[in-house]
Amino acid sequence: MKHVGILGGTFDPPHIGHLIVAEEVRAELELDEVWLMPSQEPPHKHTAAADADDRVNMVSSAINANPSFSVETIELDRSGKSYTYDTIKLLTDKHPEVRFYFVIGADMVEYLPHWKHIDELMDMVRFVGVKRNGFELETTYPIIEVDIPLIDISSTDIKNRLASGRSIKYLVPAGVETYIKENHLYEER
Ligand SMILES: Nc1ncnc2c1ncn2[C@@H]1O[C@H](COP(=O)(O)OP(=O)(O)OP(=O)(O)O)[C@@H](O)[C@H]1O
Ligand SMILES: O=C(O)c1ccc[n+]([C@@H]2O[C@H](COP(=O)([O-])O)[C@@H](O)[C@H]2O)c1
Numbered sequence: 001m002k003h004v005g006i007l008g009g010t011f012d013p014p015h016i017g018h019l020i021v022a023e024e025v026r027a028e029l030e031l032d033e034v035w036l037m038p039s040q041e042p043p044h045k046h047t048a049a050a051d052a053d054d055r056v057n058m059v060s061s062a063i064n065a066n067p068s069f070s071v072e073t074i075e076l077d078r079s080g081k082s083y084t085y086d087t088i089k090l091l092t093d094k095h096p097e098v099r100f101y102f103v104i105g106a107d108m109v110e111y112l113p114h115w116k117h118i119d120e121l122m123d124m125v126r127f128v129g130v131k132r133n134g135f136e137l138e139t140t141y142p143i144i145e146v147d148i149p150l151i152d153i154s155s156t157d158i159k160n161r162l163a164s165g166r167s168i169k170y171l172v173p174a175g176v177e178t179y180i181k182e183n184h185l186y187e188e189r
Contacts (some may be wrong), residue, residue: 005031006102007035008104009036010048012050013155016171018036019063025148036069041082042081049186054183061176085115085121088125101144105129
């Protein structure tokens with residue numbers, strides 16, 4: 001059986017926090033692969049500023065040096081909010097040989113009680129939680145906790161920096177920074 005982590009997200013834009021989370025979980029749980037999975041529409045927050053193609057291109061650029069990482073675009077095949085319950089059903093049907101681990105930051109751990117069909121989803125996939133500044137990792141749900149360095153970086157912060165002309169160097173991979181500049185993304189807030 002193959003063990004695969006999924007880091008679902010808006011990736012608007014991807015940043016080094018995403019990469020460190022993915023790599024720490026891969027190493028700690030000895031996963032074969034981690035798939036970064038951009039959502040069509042995030043279930044609980046406003047629509048992404050960048051369109052799906054740009055977010056996929058940025059994620060592809062961010063992971064290009066890591067053979068254990070890939071981009072999973074299954075959520076872009078359907079419109080509307082990207083509920084994880086619907087996605088995991090599709091992925092487990094498509095890949096019966098894979099055991100999936102759904103990786104989330106502590107902000108999403110706090111939000112777990114509001115996820116669609118969360119009790120059924122808990123039986124379908126193992127959840128892995130990592131700490132995040134300002135949020136509690138504590139939950140009554142049976143998640144696997146992986147200890148990572150606290151990384152105080154968010155896509156919101158990156159967008160705020162860009163809109164006010166501040167540097168994002170080293171907060172995102174160099175290729176993502178170049179992509180954002182060349183495509184004039186996030187110039188207004
Ligand atoms: N710095 C971080 N530390 C831990 N987890 C993170 C970090 N950044 C993102 N994540 C987790 O990665 C997943 C995808 O995050 P997402 O693409 O929405 O980026 P974000 O930085 O959380 O965006 P936003 O600023 O809109 O909250 C979520 O589960 C989130 O909790
Ligand atoms: O299915 C849900 O109800 C649900 C609610 C909140 C978040 N999620 C998923 O959690 C992942 C991280 O969400 P976000 O908003 O931080 O990008 C992403 O894959 C979302 O689809 C899923």
